[in-house]
Amino acid sequence: xxxxxxxxxxxxxxxxxxxxxxxxxxxxxxxxxxxxxxxxxxxxxxxxxxxxxxxxxxxxxxxxxxxxxxxxxxxxxxxxxxxxxxxxxxxxxxxxxxxxxxxxxxxxxxxxxxxxxxxxxxxxxxxxxxxxxxxxxxxxxxxxxxxxxxxxxxxxxxxxxxxxxxxxxxxxxxxxxxxxxxxxxxxxxxxxxxxxxxxxxxxxxxxxxxxxxxxxxxxxxxxxxxxxxxx
Ligand code: SF4
Numbered sequence: 703x704x705x706x707x708x709x710x711x712x713x714x715x716x717x718x719x720x721x722x723x724x725x726x727x728x729x730x731x732x733x734x735x736x737x738x739x740x741x742x743x744x745x746x747x748x749x750x751x752x753x754x755x756x757x758x759x760x761x762x763x764x765x766x767x768x769x770x771x772x773x774x775x776x777x778x779x780x781x782x783x784x785x786x787x788x789x790x791x792x793x794x795x796x797x798x799x800x801x802x803x804x805x806x807x808x809x810x811x812x813x814x815x816x817x818x819x820x821x822x823x824x825x826x827x828x829x830x831x832x833x834x835x836x837x838x839x840x841x842x843x844x845x846x847x848x849x850x851x852x853x854x855x856x857x858x859x860x861x862x863x864x865x866x867x868x869x870x871x872x873x874x875x876x877x878x879x880x881x882x883x884x885x886x887x888x889x890x891x892x893x894x895x896x897x898x899x900x901x902x903x904x905x906x907x908x909x910x911x912x913x914x915x916x917x918x919x920x921x922x923x924x925x926x927x928x929x930x931x932x933x
Contacts, residue, residue: 719746719774726775738777742786743794746774749834750801752791754812754819756780759840760876762865764907767809778809788821795822798831803858805834813841816849823856834859838876839886850889854896861901861928862890867914875909890923900925 706720713720728734744751756767756779771779786794798804804826806812806819812835813819823833839862841849853860866872869883876882893900902919904910906929919927 722775724775726772730770730772738772738775740780740784741776741778742780742790744773744776744778745801748802749805750795750798750803751805751807752795752812752822753778753780753808754806754815755782755785755808755810757782757814758810758838759814759844759882760811760838760878762876764875764905771809773809780808780810785815788818788825791818791822792825795826798826798829801831803832803834805836807836811838811840811844813837813844813849816841816845816852820852820856827856832858834861836861836863838863838865839889840878840882842889842892843882843885848892850892850896852896853893857897859899859901860893860897861903862886862893864902864904864915864919865910866904867911867918871909887918887923890925894923894925901928902926903928903930905930 706717706724709715709720710717722738725735726738729737740753742753744753756771758767767778771777795804806823819835826833833856835857837860864886866875866883869880872878872883872886873880890900890902902915902923902925904912904915906912912929916927919925
């Protein structure tokens, strides 16, 4: 327990986090114990994350969701047929005020299930909680309409993955059509009108020009910028 407490302090995690990650590593590398069951919600820090889907419009070169859909010892692997419904999420969240925010993400593109997010976000807001969506920004293309006005009053923060600083690199990294880069930026601009806090983020990998990414976010689009480590 002493080692777990020291590791937790060192990595700014809880002892529960260290215990879960250690059990996961023992199973993954040495096949000791059992594979963790899928988590439909999972706490990280003081936020609660909602595992919305494993489906994604992209197939990023750096994404491990198909082989190892695990994050911080949580199993986020989820078959399309096993995706939870609104009531299952509401029950799993419980009291939204216990958390700093409820984050809709998962190891996939959450706006694929925008109708489910809307209903669950409505529950969170009615019960005094805060909401965030982590997305790679294809929501308007996927849903065949501009969904950003529907976010008003439901979504407090949206974090959009910029991933690259030009359409060609974006398409290469995410293995999508080049036109999705402009769609992502357009989605971000539109979200500014309806969501109080909008963030463009990039994963800090050597291929990405961080200062250029910051300038696109702050100077061109007029939103916040964040460099993040990948999962
Ligand atoms: S957008 Fe996210 S979930 Fe989808 S392929 Fe890329 S890294 Fe994976």
